[in-house]
Amino acid sequence: MDPEGLALLLPPATLASLADSWLREDCPGFNYAAWATGAAPAQAALWAKSPGVLAGRPFFDAIFAQVNCQVSWLLPEGAELVPVAKVAEVRGPAHGLLLGERPALNALARCSGVASQAARAVAAARGAGWAGQVAGTRKTTPGFRLAEKYGLLVGGAASHHYDLGGLVMVKDNHVVAAGGVGKAVRRAQQVANFTLKVEVECSSLQEALEAAEAGADLVLLDNFRPEELHPTARALKARFPRVGVEASGGVTLSNLPQFCGPHVDVISLGMLTQAAPALDFSLKLFAEGTTPVPHARRS
Structure with a gap:
C-alpha cells in the first residue's frame, strides 16, 4: 500500500472540520501573542528530532490551510525519519503560522508515533x-x-x-x-x-x-x-x-x-x-535569505 495515496481516504470537509476544532481548542478566545508577532510574511522549517515513520501530512496541511499558510514538503508520507531531518517548510502571515504551530505539531507527532509503532x-x-x-x-x-x-x-x-x-x-x-x-x-x-x-x-x-x-x-x-x-x-x-x-x-x-x-x-x-509514544518535531522560524538550522534540544 502506497502511503502517499492514503490521503484520498480523508474527506476534505472532515479534515477541515477537525483542523478547525483543534485550532478552536487551542485558542477559543483572544490570541494575545498575535499582537506581538503581527501579520508580516514569515517562514519556518519543520524538523524531525526523533526516529520513526512520518505520518499525518494531510492533518498538518489542513491546520495550516485554516490560517492561510502553505506547506512545502521535503519528505513523502511514510518516510523513515532520522534526527535531525528537515521535513517541510511553512510560509504565511506570522500570526497565522504561530497560531497553527502547536495543533499541527500535536497532530503530526501523534500520527507519526502511531505509524512508527504499527511499522514495528x-x-x-x-x-x-x-x-x-x-x-x-x-x-x-x-x-x-x-x-x-x-x-x-x-x-x-x-x-x-x-x-x-x-x-x-x-x-x-x-x-x-x-x-x-x-x-x-x-x-x-x-x-x-x-x-x-x-x-x-x-x-x-x-x-x-x-x-x-x-x-x-x-x-x-x-x-x-x-x-x-x-x-x-x-x-x-x-x-x-x-x-x-x-x-x-x-x-x-x-x-x-x-x-x-x-x-x-x-x-x-x-x-x-x-501506548504509542509521540514523535518529536519542532517548527522554527527563519529569516528570508538565511539557511534554516534545527533548534538545539533542551536539556
Whole structure:
C-alpha cells in the first residue's frame, strides 16, 4: 500500500472540520501573542528530532490551510525519519503560522508515533514468517481517532473497525447482557445486514464453537496465552474453516511472534494507539535569505 495515496481516504470537509476544532481548542478566545508577532510574511522549517515513520501530512496541511499558510514538503508520507531531518517548510502571515504551530505539531507527532509503532509490529510479524494482519483497536485518543487510525495504515497495519457502526462487535459484556453467546449472536444478526460482519469475543473453545455455530463471521480469542491460543484456533478452524480468528490481549511488540500461527488471521494490539509514544518535531522560524538550522534540544 502506497502511503502517499492514503490521503484520498480523508474527506476534505472532515479534515477541515477537525483542523478547525483543534485550532478552536487551542485558542477559543483572544490570541494575545498575535499582537506581538503581527501579520508580516514569515517562514519556518519543520524538523524531525526523533526516529520513526512520518505520518499525518494531510492533518498538518489542513491546520495550516485554516490560517492561510502553505506547506512545502521535503519528505513523502511514510518516510523513515532520522534526527535531525528537515521535513517541510511553512510560509504565511506570522500570526497565522504561530497560531497553527502547536495543533499541527500535536497532530503530526501523534500520527507519526502511531505509524512508527504499527511499522514495528508489522515488521515483527513478517519477521516471524506470518502473513496475517496486524491491527489496531478502538483504544484511541478522544478527538484524534481519525489521525490515529490513519497512522496505523501509514505504518502498514490494519485499522480494524473505525467505530461501532463498522462491525457488530459482541464483547463479553454483551454476551452477559444477552444471556449467552448464541443468543447474543442471533440477536445481532437480526439487525446486521449483508454489509456487516459479526465478531464475538470468546474466552474458551466452547464459547468460540458456540459463536461459530450461531453464525459469527469472526471469533476474537481474548487474553489467550500462546500455548492455549494455537490449539484453540486449530480446533475451531477444523470445524468452521470459514470463520476468521483474531487474537488479542496481552500482545506486545516483544512477544507478538509467539501469537503468529497458521490458524490465526488477525492479531490486534491496543498499544499501537494507546501506548504509542509521540514523535518529536519542532517548527522554527527563519529569516528570508538565511539557511534554516534545527533548534538545539533542551536539556
